[in-house]
Amino acid sequence: MLRRLFQPIWVLLAVIFLIEAWLWDHLEPIVAWVVAQIPLRDFKQWLAERVDTLSPAMTLIVFIVPVIPLFPLKLVGLWLLTHEYWISAILTIIFAKFLGVGVTAFVFDVTRPKLLEMPWFEKLYEFVMALRAKATALVEPIKQRIVEILRGDGGGWTSRMMRLVLRFRKSVREAR
Secondary structure, eight states: OHHHHHHHHHHHHHHHHHHHHHHHHHHHHHHHHHHHHTTHHHHHHHHHHHHHHSOHHHHHHHHHGGGTTHHHHHHHHHHHHHTTOHHHHHHHHHHHHHHHHHHHHHHHHHHHHHHTTSHHHHHHHHHHHHHHHHHHHHHHHHHHHHHHHHHTOSSHHHHHHHHHHHHHHHHHHHHO
16 A cells, blocks of 8 residues: 555656656767867866876765856756746756756766776666666656557547547647
């Protein structure tokens, strides 16, 4: 009973985690493009050379520090939210999220080899990757069911309802 009660919460957490992972995966090419457009490639090479001279613990600081300046931007978004500037707040928070994930992906790409030298970090990294696989496995059947519903496949009231909605949309389009 308790497991069934917590199932929606676990699915919600898995979806949030997968959104973060999706952002990470899809922002990495964008960051690579930005690096190619502005002279960040040289900076990345310079940073990689400096990181090679650091200990793994110091590399952890290099990994964490670039995200700290983004915290005030999130506070600005929160301030905008409390003062009911909804669109500005949402855009600021989304911008801070994208920028944070992008910067973190950029720095992690440079610092990953050194960070993985620390046994606890390697275990944490493997745990997060395993958690990502479990979240994907948890959400995949739900995602598949949503796709089936949207296509109108299968039986049941949902597919009949979707077919009815699609027929209604088609008739509205034809009436124009």
